[in-house]
Amino acid sequence: MKKLLVLENGEFFTGEGFGSNKETNGEVVFNTGMTGYQEVLTDPSYYGQIVTLTYPLIGNYGINRSDNESSRPEISGLIVKEVSKSPSHWQKDKTLSEWLAEYDVPAIEGIDTRRLTKIIREYGTLRGRIVQGDADPAQVAAKLRKWSLPVDQISHVSTQSVYVTPGGGPRIVLVDFGAKQGILRECIKRGCDVVIVPYRTSAADIMKLHPDGVLLSNGPGDPKSVPDAVQMVREILGKVPLLGICLGHQLFALAAGANTVKMRFGHRGVNHPVKELDTGKFMITSQNHGYTVEKESLEGTDLEVTHLAINDGTIEGLRHKRYPAFSVQFHPEASPGPDDSQPLFDRFLAMVNQEKKEGVRLA
Amino acid sequence: MSFGKPTVSCSDRQDFFYDPMRTAGDFSLEEKVIMDEKAMMRALTRLAHEVIERNEGVASVVLVGIKTRGIYLAERLAKRITEIEDSQVQVGELDITLYRDDLKKKSREPRIIGSEIPVPIEGKTVILVDDVLYTGRTARAAMDALMDIGRPQRIQLAVLIDRGHRELPIRPDYIGKNVPTSREEIIAVQLKEVDKADRVVIRTKS
Numbered sequence: 001m002k003k004l005l006v007l008e009n010g011e012f013f014t015g016e017g018f019g020s021n022k023e024t025n026g027e028v029v030f031n032t033g034m035t036g037y038q039e040v041l042t043d044p045s046y047y048g049q050i051v052t053l054t055y056p057l058i059g060n061y062g063i064n065r066s067d068n069e070s071s072r073p074e075i076s077g078l079i080v081k082e083v084s085k086s087p088s089h090w091q092k093d094k095t096l097s098e099w100l101a102e103y104d105v106p107a108i109e110g111i112d113t114r115r116l117t118k119i120i121r122e123y124g125t126l127r128g129r130i131v132q133g134d135a136d137p138a139q140v141a142a143k144l145r146k147w148s149l150p151v152d153q154i155s156h157v158s159t160q161s162v163y164v165t166p167g168g169g170p171r172i173v174l175v176d177f178g179a180k181q182g183i184l185r186e187c188i189k190r191g192c193d194v195v196i197v198p199y200r201t202s203a204a205d206i207m208k209l210h211p212d213g214v215l216l217s218n219g220p221g222d223p224k225s226v227p228d229a230v231q232m233v234r235e236i237l238g239k240v241p242l243l244g245i246c247l248g249h250q251l252f253a254l255a256a257g258a259n260t261v262k263m264r265f266g267h268r269g270v271n272h273p274v275k276e277l278d279t280g281k282f283m284i285t286s287q288n289h290g291y292t293v294e295k296e297s298l299e300g301t302d303l304e305v306t307h308l309a310i311n312d313g314t315i316e317g318l319r320h321k322r323y324p325a326f327s328v329q330f331h332p333e334a335s336p337g338p339d340d341s342q343p344l345f346d347r348f349l350a351m352v353n354q355e356k357k358e359g360v361r362l363a
Numbered sequence: 364m365s366f367g368k369p370t371v372s373c374s375d376r377q378d379f380f381y382d383p384m385r386t387a388g389d390f391s392l393e394e395k396v397i398m399d400e401k402a403m404m405r406a407l408t409r410l411a412h413e414v415i416e417r418n419e420g421v422a423s424v425v426l427v428g429i430k431t432r433g434i435y436l437a438e439r440l441a442k443r444i445t446e447i448e449d450s451q452v453q454v455g456e457l458d459i460t461l462y463r464d465d466l467k468k469k470s471r472e473p474r475i476i477g478s479e480i481p482v483p484i485e486g487k488t489v490i491l492v493d494d495v496l497y498t499g500r501t502a503r504a505a506m507d508a509l510m511d512i513g514r515p516q517r518i519q520l521a522v523l524i525d526r527g528h529r530e531l532p533i534r535p536d537y538i539g540k541n542v543p544t545s546r547e548e549i550i551a552v553q554l555k556e557v558d559k560a561d562r563v564v565i566r567t568k569s
Contacts, residue, residue, distance in 0.1 A: 065503075066531075068532065070532060071532050163534045163535075164525070164538075164541050165525070165527045165528075165529050165534075166525055166526060166527035166541040166542055166543040166544070167527045167528070167543050167544075168543045168544060168545050181532045184529075184532075185530070188527065188528055188529060188530075191545065193527075193543050
C-alpha cells in the first residue's frame with residue numbers, strides 16, 4: 001500500500017505503509033540511535049511526534065516483553081528506510097509491524113531517511129503528515145501549514161492518579177510529566193519508596209507526602225506549556241532535594257529564573273557526548289529533547305552549568321548554588337543507550353540522605 | 364557410545380549441593396505480623412467498597428483470583444460485595460506457576476497452566492485478585508491469559524499486599540496495604556482456607 005510523507009515546506013517522499021493504515025499529523029523529528037527502537041517508540045517524550053529512525057534497518061529483533069518504557073507506543077507515526085520482515089531474537093514476541101498495527105500507529109518505509117534528516121537539519125523540525133498514496137502533496141502541505149502543533153501532550157501521558165511503589169529507602173516523589181519506566185526502575189533498584197504523582201500536583205500536596213527528595217521526570221513538548229508546574233518547582237525549591245531530568249531539567253531552570261528556547265532540530269539519539277565540568281570527564285549519553293535552557297539567561301540566577309554538550313555547546317546539566325538541587329538534560333536512566341551517567345541517581349540519593357541526616361530544611 | 368551411569372544424576376544434584384547451613388538458616392527467620400485477622404477483614408471490606416464505587420456497581424464485574432490464595436481472596440471479596448450491594452459477582456480462577464525452564468533466563472517466568480472462568484468476559488470489567496504484588500510478572504502473565512480467553516473491556520488489579528520492587532509497568536487499582544520491603548525479606552499471606560489462620564507476616568533473616 002503506497003503512502004506519502006508530506007512536509008509543511010511542500011517536500012514529499014513516497015514509501016510503503018506498514019502498521020496502521022490511518023493518516024497522522026505530527027512534528028517530524030529524527031533519532032540517530034542504531035538500536036533501541038522499542039524504547040524510543042514507547043518513550044512518552046515522543047508523544048505526538050512522527051519519529052524518523054536514521055539507522056537504515058529497523059525492527060530486526062522484533063518487539064519483546066521487557067524493553068517497553070511505557071505501556072504502548074507513544075509516537076504518532078514512524079518513518080524508516082527499511083523495516084525487517086523476518087526479525088529474529090530469542091525474546092521476540094511480535095514484529096514491529098504487528099505491534100504498531102495493534103496500537104493503531106501508522107508507519108512508512110522506503111523513505112530516504114538520510115535526505116529527510118538533512119532537510120530537518122537545515123529547516124529545523126517540520127510539521128509532517130503520513131497520507132494515502134493518492135493524496136495531493138501540495139494540498140496536504142497547505143493544510144499542514146495551517147495546523148499548529150499541540151501543546152497539551154503532557155496531559156495525555158502523565159498519570160491520572162497518584163500511585164505508590166513501596167520500598168524501604170528514602171521517599172521520593174516522582175512528578176510524572178510522561179516519565180519513562182526507566183526512571184522509576186532506577187529508583188526501585190535503589191530501594192526508594194516512590195510516590196508517583198500527576199503533573200498538576202501542587203507544591204503543598206507534594207510536601208504533604210513528606211518527600212525526602214523530589215524527582216521531576218522527562219516529558220513531551222514545551223516546558224512553558226505547564227506554568228503551574230514551574231510555580232510548583234519554585235515553591236518546593238530549597239525545601240527538599242530536587243533532581244530534574246530532561247523536561248524536569250527545563251522546569252527547574254525556569255523555576256530558578258532562567259529561560260528555555262526551542263532548538264532547531266534538537267538532540268535525539270543515544271550517542272551524544274557530554275562533558276562534566278567538575279571532573280572534566282566525558283560521558284556518552286542518551287538524549288531526547290527539542291528545547292534547551294538558554295545560556296545567556298543564566299546570568300543573575302543561582303544556577304551554574306555542570307554539563308555541556310560537546311556537539312553544539314548547549315547546556316546539559318545545571319546545579320543550584322544554594323539549594324540541594326541539580327538537573328540534567330540527558331537521560332541517566334539510558335534505555336535506550338549507554339549507562340555512563342547512571343551514577344547521577346546515586347549522587348541524588350546521596351544528597352537526599354545527606355539532607356535527611358542533617359535534618360535541616362532550608363526555607 | 365555410553366559413558367555409564369553418571370556419578371551424580373540430575374535428581375541427586377540438589378542433594379549434592381545440599382547446604383545444611385542454608386536450610387538451618389531458614390528456621391532462624393525472624394517473623395513479624397504486619398496484618399492480623401481484623402486488619403485483613405477491614406482491608407477486604409474497604410477493597411469491596413472501592414470496587415463497587417469505581418465501577419458504579421458490580422453489574423459488569425468479574426473477579427478472577429490468581430493461584431491458591433488469590434482465589435480465596437477473590438471469593439471473600441465477592442462475598443463482601445454481595446453483602447454490601449445485594450447482587451452476585453462471578454468469580455473465576457487462573458492457575459499460574461513459576462517456571463525456570465531456560466537456563467539463559469535469570470528470573471523465573473510465570474506460565475498459565477489452567478483457568479476456570481464461569482462466564483464470558485467479553486466487554487466485562489475483569490478484576491484480577493492476588494495476594495502479593497511484587498515484580499509484576501505474574502500479573503502480566505494473568506493479563507495475557509485474560510486477553511487470550513476473551514476481550515474484556517478493561518482489566519483491573521486488586522492485591523492485598525503491594526511490596527514494591529516492580530520490574531514492569533504494572534500498577535494495582537486496589538491495594539489492601541503498601542508494605543515497603545527489601546528483596547531479602549519474604550512476605551507470606553496466610554489464609555484460613557489453607558493456612559489455618561488469617562494473617563500476613565514478613566520474614567527477615569536474623
